[in-house]
Each structure stands twice: as structure tokens, then as C-alpha cells.
Amino acid sequence: MITKSDFDAVFQKMTEEERAKHPLPTSEELLAYTRGTLSEEEAEAFRERLMVYPELVRTLAEPFPEPAQPGDPDYLSEHEFARLWRAPAARGALRLWQSVAAVAAVVAVVAGVQAARLRNELVQPHGGALTVLSGAARGIDDAGTLSANKAQILYFRASDAYQLYRVEIRDAGGKLRWLSKEPLRAQEESITVFIPAHFLAPGKYDIVLYGLAGARQEELEHNPVRVR
Amino acid sequence: MKRDEVFNDMYRRFYTRMIKFFVRLRWSPEDANDLAQETFLRFFRALDEYRGDAKWAFLEEIARNVSLNRIRAQQTHKRQAQLVSIDDVSGPGEPGGGPDVVEILATKQHRERLYAEVAALPPRQRRCLRLRMQEYKYEDIARVEQTTVDAVKSAIRDATKTLRAKLGDIDALPEVDR
Numbered sequence: 001m002i003t004k005s006d007f008d009a010v011f012q013k014m015t016e017e018e019r020a021k022h023p024l025p026t027s028e029e030l031l032a033y034t035r036g037t038l039s040e041e042e043a044e045a046f047r048e049r050l051m052v053y054p055e056l057v058r059t060l061a062e063p064f065p066e067p068a069q070p071g072d073p074d075y076l077s078e079h080e081f082a083r084l085w086r087a088p089a090a091r092g093a094l095r096l097w098q099s100v101a102a103v104a105a106v107v108a109v110v111a112g113v114q115a116a117r118l119r120n121e122l123v124q125p126h127g128g129a130l131t132v133l134s135g136a137a138r139g140i141d142d143a144g145t146l147s148a149n150k151a152q153i154l155y156f157r158a159s160d161a162y163q164l165y166r167v168e169i170r171d172a173g174g175k176l177r178w179l180s181k182e183p184l185r186a187q188e189e190s191i192t193v194f195i196p197a198h199f200l201a202p203g204k205y206d207i208v209l210y211g212l213a214g215a216r217q218e219e220l221e222h223n224p225v226r227v228r
Numbered sequence: 229m230k231r232d233e234v235f236n237d238m239y240r241r242f243y244t245r246m247i248k249f250f251v252r253l254r255w256s257p258e259d260a261n262d263l264a265q266e267t268f269l270r271f272f273r274a275l276d277e278y279r280g281d282a283k284w285a286f287l288e289e290i291a292r293n294v295s296l297n298r299i300r301a302q303q304t305h306k307r308q309a310q311l312v313s314i315d316d317v318s319g320p321g322e323p324g325g326g327p328d329v330v331e332i333l334a335t336k337q338h339r340e341r342l343y344a345e346v347a348a349l350p351p352r353q354r355r356c357l358r359l360r361m362q363e364y365k366y367e368d369i370a371r372v373e374q375t376t377v378d379a380v381k382s383a384i385r386d387a388t389k390t391l392r393a394k395l396g397d398i399d400a401l402p403e404v405d406r
Contacts, residue, residue: 002342004400006335007361010343024300027293034289036374044351047373051355054362058253059295061359061368064288065245067238074244081240085268164301182301 015052022049024056034060158186159220162211165191172204183212202227235272238283243268246291253295263298267291338395345394353387356380360402 025033025046032038033046050057068074076084158165164185169178184191191209207223246267250260270290278286346354352373359369366377373380381404388401 002338002395002398002400004361006339006342007346007400009339010346011358011361013343014347024303025296027296030293030296031289033374034292043374047355048351050372051358053299055254055299056296057359057364057372059292059299061364061372062249062252063368063371064284064291065242065249067241067284068245069241074248076240076243078236078240081236081243084243085239185297185301 015054018048018052022052024053025049158191159211162186162213162218162220164212165220166210166212166217167191168208168210170206170208172206174206177205231275234283235268235275238271238287239268242284242287249291250295255295255298259298263291263294267294270294342391342395345391349387349390350383353383353390356383357387357402360384361400 029046033043036043038046050060068076164183165180166183167178167180168176171177203226205225205227207225209220209223210217211220243264246264247257247260250263251257253260255263267287267290271287274286274290275283346357349357352375356369356373359372360366360380364372366380369380370377384402385404388398388404391401392398
């Protein structure tokens with residue numbers, strides 16, 4: 001009697017065998033597929049690769065939500081929007097990013113925007129602004145002045161030498177306060193890290209960026225910051 | 229509509245549902261939260277360059293891409309998941325003794341035969357059957373395959389017919405509704 005377990009075992013074996021042959025598609029390949037710009041042969045090859053990555057199949061299979069309409073519980077009020085995403089702060093972060101791109105010597109910038117608030121640690125408000133002290137902010141006016149009571153988004157400029165990165169935050173005593181759980185991959189030449197605000201209690205910190213290559217890691221930069 | 233107004237409107241309409249979307253993709257609530265925020269950050273940064281009318285489609289594209297990037301980041305250092313080998317047919321031991329050797333060999337044999345027949349199916353039939361066996365809806369399979377629901381049903385119907393012809397009646401195969 002052939003059972004569902006038999007099918008599961010068979011498909012799993014196929015996945016094991018094929019994973020070595022098929023790397024995870026890149027963003028560009030995913031876009032090309034969803035936009036329908038691949039040839040039929042390329043699209044067919046892409047579908048075969050998809051089968052090896054069930055998590056990516058889910059990403060493509062799941063219907064994208066319809067927009068909430070005013071009056072719908074999912075529709076955010078203006079107040080909620082302001083609370084969750086302060087456009088002025090976001091614009092500031094963007095200007096900061098553009099400035100960083102223009103100043104090659106500047107390698108890291110700390111910016112802040114309101115992080116999403118659900119029932120997790122990110123919701124905890126924390127008074128105090130995060131200020132870039134030195135080094136990283138060279139040549140950027142007011143770059144480090146950020147709003148209070150919000151989580152932080154850190155932008156680091158990617159290095160040509162590395163694709164994967166790790167970020168640490170150490171307090172003034174050198175004690176590790178935060179560590180990016182997974183290796184971070186540069187996107188659009190930047191590495192973005194969300195830092196829960198409550199980790200940044202008033203005081204001085206050092207934000208350290210590492211480049212990862214296999215088992216090796218290289219310390220790329222230190223960014224002293226102060227939270228007040 | 230000005231850029232900020234567009235963003236405000238999109239954020240208010242999609243933010244909560246975006247988090248739910250990422251949760252449905254089996255990200256933790258914390259990750260879903262991060263991913264939604266990252267999606268909107270990227271959307272915000274790219275909004276000036278976007279020239280199309282369908283902003284929601286652009287947002288969708290970014291969201292799926294953000295998910296892919298997170299999958300990649302996780303994949304890099306993820307420990308190898310424990311996989312069940314096709315050769316591993318041992319079940320829980322029978323009380324008072326080990327698994328029946330004859331039964332193990334029989335299971336191994338019919339799995340190998342099943343493997344060969346499934347592998348011999350045309351690619352689309354094999355893929356559609358595989359996703360259906362993983363409980364995906366026809367509509368979702370059609371989205372992945374970029375085809376119609378009817379085409380998906382037809383592929384699954386053909387696959388089950390072939391497998392039944394080769395292997396006999398198999399209860400585990402999905403019944404395709406018309």
C-alpha cells in the first residue's frame with residue numbers, strides 16, 4: 001500500500017538530490033519570473049529550481065493581500081500611521097542614506113525610524129535620541145540627530161569584499177548587548193539592521209560591523225554612538 | 229497624489245495585512261514585523277523611481293523579494309534540516325521486537341518504484357502533484373506555475389492516472405474535482 005508518507009519520502013529524496021544542483025534563485029531571477037520576462041525554457045528551469053525550496057514556493061504561492069479599506073479593522077488610522085512610521089523621520093533617514101552614498105569615506109550611518117509595533121519587544125518605547133558621535137558621521141550635517149521613542153534602523157555601507165555581514169552592539173564596558181542573529185546580506189549596497197529601542201538604554205555604545213567569509217570574519221568598522 | 233500621500237495611503241492600507249502575509253509565509257511574528265517594515269522602507273526608498281500606476285503590485289514585488297532575501301540569509305547558516313531518507317523506512321519498533329525486516333524491505337522497494345514513476349512524470353505534472361500533496365490549493369499552484377487552475381487540475385489528473393496505471397490504485401493520491 002503506497003501512503004502519503006511514501007510520497008513525502010520520495011519528494012524529500014528528490015529535494016535532497018536536486019538542492020545541490022539548484023542554487024536558491026537570486027532576486028533578479030525571481031523578479032524576472034514574476035514579471036514574465038523569462039523565456040519559456042528559462043521559466044521552466046526556474047520552476048524546477050523552486051521545487052527544491054519549499055519556503056520560496058510558499059513565498060510565491062501565497063496570495064498578496066488586498067488593500068484594507070477605511071473602516072476595516074486592518075486600516076490604520078492617521079494616528080497609528082504616525083506612531084508606526086513617522087514620514088519626517090523616514091525622509092531624514094533617506095537623506096542621510098543619500099548623503100552617505102555621496103561621501104565615500106563615510107561608511108556607516110545610524111538612522112532612526114519608527115519600527116513596527118506588535119506584541120514583541122519592539123513595541124517598548126525608550127526615551128532618548130541616538131546620536132552619531134564621530135567618525136561615521138564625518139561630512140554629514142545633523143546626521144546623527146534622531147527622534148526618540150522608537151526603534152532604530154542602522155544603515156551600513158557594504159564593502160566590495162564581502163557579501164555577508166554581522167553587526168554587534170557593545171556597551172561602554174565592551175559587553176555584548178546585541179548581535180545580529182543571522183548573517184546579513186547587503187542589499188542595494190547597504191546593510192540594514194533593525195535594532196529594538198529598548199536595547200539602547202542611555203549610555204555610550206560601539207556598533208561594530210564585521211565582514212563574513214566562510215568561517216572567517218573581519219572587523220570592518222567601529223561606530224561609537226550615544227543614546228540619551 | 230504626492231509621494232508622501234501615496235506612501236501614507238499604501239502604508240495604512242497594507243501594513244497590518246503585510247504582517248499577516250509574512251506570518252502566513254511562516255515567519256515568526258517578530259520576523260513578520262521586521263519584514264513588513266523592511267518592505268515599506270524599501271518601498272519608500274524606491275517610490276520616487278517608480279513610474280507605474282499599480283503601486284500595490286510594486287509593493288507586492290518588494291515584499292516577495294524581501295522574503296526571498298531573508299530565506300537566503302537564513303539558508304546560509306542554517307543547520308541542515310533533518311531529512312527522512314527514502315531508505316529510512318524503519319518505523320516505531322514493534323512491542324517486544326524490532327521492525328519486521330520483510331516489511332522494511334517491501335517498503336523500501338515500493339518507495340523506489342514510486343520514486344522512479346514520479347520522476348518519470350512530465351515536469352509540470354510532477355510539480356503540480358507534489359504541491360498538491362503538500363496541501364497547496366489549485367489557485368496557489370497555478371500562481372506558482374503561472375498557469376490556469378484548469379491546467380493545474382489537468383496536470384494532476386494526468387499524473388494520478390499515470391501513477392495508478394503503473395502502480396495500481398493508490399489511496400494517497402489526490403482526487404481532482406471538476
